[in-house]
Amino acid sequence: MNPHDSRDITPPQDIIRSVVELCAGCDTCRTLMDQDCLFFPELYRLWDLEKESGITITEAELRSLVELCTLCSLCPCPKIPADLMEAKSRYIDKEGLPLTTRLLTNVPRLARLCGIFPKLVNSLQSNKAVSSLIKKVTHVHAERQLLMFPEQSFFQWAEQKGLTNRMEGSRNVAYFVGCTAGYIFPQVGRATVEVLEHNGLTVQIPPQHCCGMPHLVEGDRTTALQRVQSNMENLLASVQAGNDLFCSCPSCGYFMKILLRERACYSEAYQKSVNAGEDEIKIPKPGWGGTKHRVLKKSMYKDILKDDGYFSSLDPMGRIGLAEQLSDAGEYLARLHTEGSFNTNFTAIPERMVYFAPCHQREQKIGSPYPELLSLIPCITIERLGGMYCCGMGGNLGFKADFHDKSLEVGSPLMEKIRELAPQAIITDCMSCRLQFNHALPYPVFHPMEILARAYQFRITSPVNCSLKT
Ligand code: SF4
Numbered sequence: 001m002n003p004h005d006s007r008d009i010t011p012p013q014d015i016i017r018s019v020v021e022l023c024a025g026c027d028t029c030r031t032l033m034d035q036d037c038l039f040f041p042e043l044y045r046l047w048d049l050e051k052e053s054g055i056t057i058t059e060a061e062l063r064s065l066v067e068l069c070t071l072c073s074l075c076p077c078p079k080i081p082a083d084l085m086e087a088k089s090r091y092i093d094k095e096g097l098p099l100t101t102r103l104l105t106n107v108p109r110l111a112r113l114c115g116i117f118p119k120l121v122n123s124l125q126s127n128k129a130v131s132s133l134i135k136k137v138t139h140v141h142a143e144r145q146l147l148m149f150p151e152q153s154f155f156q157w158a159e160q161k162g163l164t165n166r167m168e169g170s171r172n173v174a175y176f177v178g179c180t181a182g183y184i185f186p187q188v189g190r191a192t193v194e195v196l197e198h199n200g201l202t203v204q205i206p207p208q209h210c211c212g213m214p215h216l217v218e219g220d221r222t223t224a225l226q227r228v229q230s231n232m233e234n235l236l237a238s239v240q241a242g243n244d245l246f247c248s249c250p251s252c253g254y255f256m257k258i259l260l261r262e263r264a265c266y267s268e269a270y271q272k273s274v275n276a277g278e279d280e281i282k283i284p285k286p287g288w289g290g291t292k293h294r295v296l297k298k299s300m301y302k303d304i305l306k307d308d309g310y311f312s313s314l315d316p317m318g319r320i321g322l323a324e325q326l327s328d329a330g331e332y333l334a335r336l337h338t339e340g341s342f343n344t345n346f347t348a349i350p351e352r353m354v355y356f357a358p359c360h361q362r363e364q365k366i367g368s369p370y371p372e373l374l375s376l377i378p379c380i381t382i383e384r385l386g387g388m389y390c391c392g393m394g395g396n397l398g399f400k401a402d403f404h405d406k407s408l409e410v411g412s413p414l415m416e417k418i419r420e421l422a423p424q425a426i427i428t429d430c431m432s433c434r435l436q437f438n439h440a441l442p443y444p445v446f447h448p449m450e451i452l453a454r455a456y457q458f459r460i461t462s463p464v465n466c467s468l469k470t
């Protein structure tokens with residue numbers, strides 16, 4: 001029986017056990033994923049031990065094993081992280097959510113709490129004794145810097161600026177901000193609005209919640225589904241009102257564009273919408289925006305090709321609609337550039353920076369729009385990093401006392417590479433990566449939108465001197 005089937009009562013340890021057996025039998029990820037993922041090396045270590053000693057992997061070992069998956073999606077088979085998330089959710093259904101998870105995944109609530117007395121909270125957090133007590137109680141690793149919340153969140157700023165109201169412009173865009181730019185790094189959200197306004201767009205901030213990704217990673221299915229349902233309704237209403245839709249966080253984008261729509265095309269509603277025949281299942285061909293399909297025989301595949309994944313309780317057409325309408329901010333600007341309407345009236349930035357393409361940006365398969373856009377800034381030097389590198393932060397997992405060391409271990413090849421390059425700044429669109437870079441490296445970190453906004457700030461009035469600043 002499929003583990004995603006709602007009638008299925010397979011215990012979580014059995015789901016993990018079947019993942020172990022599948023991957024042990026295949027063995028591809030023993031060498032392919034030995035550096036950038038903590039899950040596979042542990043899976044193969046446990047499996048080899050079982051074979052050598054004849055002692056079966058215990059339930060406790062399977063429970064710990066599943067916690068090593070951060071849903072980075074670098075591994076080749078999407079079924080594996082999907083099954084692991086399902087297993088995590090079943091554990092949480094049984095055990096409830098631990099305090100650390102409840103605190104760390106609910107950034108809006110944390111920000112609201114801290115926002116009531118921001119100065120007091122931040123000064124308490126800066127106090128060594130208080131901060132170490134907070135870390136102990138919440139199981140945050142002693143060496144991690146606790147999150148500091150700015151006095152004004154992006155959402156408060158946007159409200160003051162009137163961006164939450166419907167505005168009439170010649171081209172309107174709705175911005176899904178996400179929690180990190182919304183509450184922790186509001187300068188990223190403000191820079192994004194500034195860049196879009198420099199391109200003649202009218203920005204609106206529609207009602208929104210956390211995308212649901214942190215809840216999914218922690219196995220909190222109920223909250224993840226509530227967040228998605230509400231966002232789907234609000235964002236699609238905004239599209240219907242005539243707005244383009246984009247987000248600046250690659251994890252929100254990956255969640256809403258890729259994970260949410262998985263298997264939705266197998267639903268009856270979708271098959272009806274593309275006029276599938278009685279014995280047909282039509283599957284959209286990648287890269288054709290749903291206009292071309294592969295046709296399979298329903299009688300042969302109906303038991304495998306079903307909309308029975310994690311999000312199957314949500315309207316499949318809404319999931320597909322949201323995935324198709326939402327653009328990554330870099331992708332959106334690159335489209336403006338192709339149309340010839342991207343404003344390239346930049347001032348020079350004679351600096352050498354590294355751009356790191358985060359895992360969830362790469363998994364959206366949208367190419368690498370940011371380095372190309374940033375390279376339009378006169379005098380800037382952009383070195384790209386991506387490939388199989390991962391920062392290791394895993395959303396907020398790196399904060400946890402029992403995951404901190406492993407998180408740094410996964411990120412260490414990337415950190416070494418950046419140290420070798422010794423850039424003047426690091427650019428990345430992922431705010432989890434930013435937290436990890438801030439922890440591990442001495443270089444300033446920016447979102448690409450902050451660099452573009454900076455390049456728009458001063459107009460070029462004299463010949464450009466491209467000698468690098470040191
Ligand atoms: S994730 Fe896929 S490719 Fe990797 S070991 Fe498992 S089954 Fe094989």
Ligand code: SF4
Pocket residue numbers: 033036037038039040068069070071072073074075080081
């Ligand atoms: S999603 Fe990432 S962390 Fe999870 S098993 Fe795959 S590669 Fe490992």
